Amino acid sequence: MIYDLIIIGLGPAGLTAGIYAARYKLKTLIIGRDLGQTAEAWLIENYPGFQDIKGMELIEKFKEHAEKLGVEIMQMVPVNHIKKENSIFVVKTGDDQEFRAKSIILAIGMQKRKMGIPGEKNFLGKGVSYCATCDAAFFNNKVVGVVGGSDSAATAALMLSEHAKMVYIIYRKDALRAQPAWVEKINKNPKIKTIFNAIPKELKGDDVLKSVVIERAGKTEEIALDGIFFEIGYKPETNL
Ligand SMILES: Cc1cc2nc3c(=O)[nH]c(=O)nc-3n(C[C@H](O)[C@H](O)[C@H](O)COP(=O)(O)OP(=O)(O)OC[C@H]3O[C@@H](n4cnc5c(N)ncnc54)[C@H](O)[C@@H]3O)c2cc1C
Structure with missing residues (x-):
């Protein structure tokens, strides 16, 4: 045939x-x-x-x-x-x-872009995720981070806020670039806190993810969290 x-x-x-x-x-x-x-x-x-x-x-x-x-x-x-x-x-x-x-x-289609920082591969499935829709339910009442500032990051954060007790959006610029309609929802959501001008540098933990080290204004800070979702864009799928 x-x-x-x-x-x-x-x-x-x-x-x-x-x-x-x-x-x-x-x-x-x-x-x-x-x-x-x-x-x-x-x-x-x-x-x-x-x-x-x-x-x-x-x-x-x-x-x-x-x-x-x-x-x-x-x-x-x-x-x-x-x-x-x-x-x-x-x-x-x-x-x-x-x-x-x-x-x-x-x-x-496309595939999710990886951050490429130490710990990202090790903690994949042990706190690191690239799909909030798939994994949000694993973080009921936990603290999570979302890296990125686009529509994908914004919607991931909003969705995660329905499960997690606290969601940090970690974004390298000084304002989210998601659609204003999403940004408005984020600003009204008491469970979401946005950390601007911040770049994740390393993920730490033992068997599972425990924290992310970020760099902000030339200084490093460590934020305790249970999960982190990378929403930093896509690259074309070239698997064929
Ligand atoms: C969390 C999230 C929220 C989004 N929200 C919105 C929104 O609100 N509004 C909006 O307009 N857009 C949104 N988008 C974007 C939208 O989903 C994409 O633009 C759209 O899905 C792209 O369609 P596509 O068919 O090009 O690729 P994809 O949807 O990525 O589909 C690619 C297909 O190729 C298949 N494939 C790849 N390689 C192989 C292979 N080797 N063998 C077999 N199959 C293969 C995949 O399995 C998949 O079926 C969102 C995306 C995400 C991730």
Whole structure:
């Protein structure tokens, strides 16, 4: 069986491409490792037609839309390799299946940027996280930090404040650059404290994370916390 099109990536880009392909009556398969970044979004408030909607709910709607139009979807399946045999693309998945198509679209999104400080790798899963939606519930009544000042950092902090007893936003500049609507919510939230002009330098702990060392105005300070979430941007996914 040869598909007209295989799309790799089950985020909004891949699913939108799938919806268009189906409308052009192309026999289409979408393969995705997961549902992409949208699934991590706690609340989306800028998608026209929905005043607010959970990211997971929105991406499930995209998926349902594509499926209703006849697009085949394989979820939780990584693609490991793509090669070309004559004019046909051969897509090999992590479970050793092969799929063939006349064309492919890569819609593989981005990956979270790492801070690259001592302790970051050691405490991954032991206090260090890159996904508030996934891990917030582990920090009920704990103290956490969020590094960054963008929309992602702001929404992560707001979400974490529903679980943690205290959330420190640690940001290298002197004002958050998130949308004012998020900043307003942060400023009104008594559980969130923003530390400006601060750069994390090291994470410390024993079996689990215990503190972050920050540099502020040329001095170092140590803040005790149980978890830290890095929301410092993305870089293009280049795994294929
Ligand atoms: C916490 C958070 C909150 C956000 N909130 C908002 C918001 O409120 N409003 C807004 O407009 N945007 C928001 N965004 C951004 C939005 O989610 C992204 O812009 C959007 O998801 C990008 O879509 P994409 O399809 O390009 O990539 P992604 O959503 O990243 O999807 C990439 C897809 O590629 C797949 N993939 C990658 N490599 C492989 C491989 N080798 N094999 C198989 N599959 C692979 C992934 O599994 C995934 O399915 C938010 C993002 C995050 C993380």
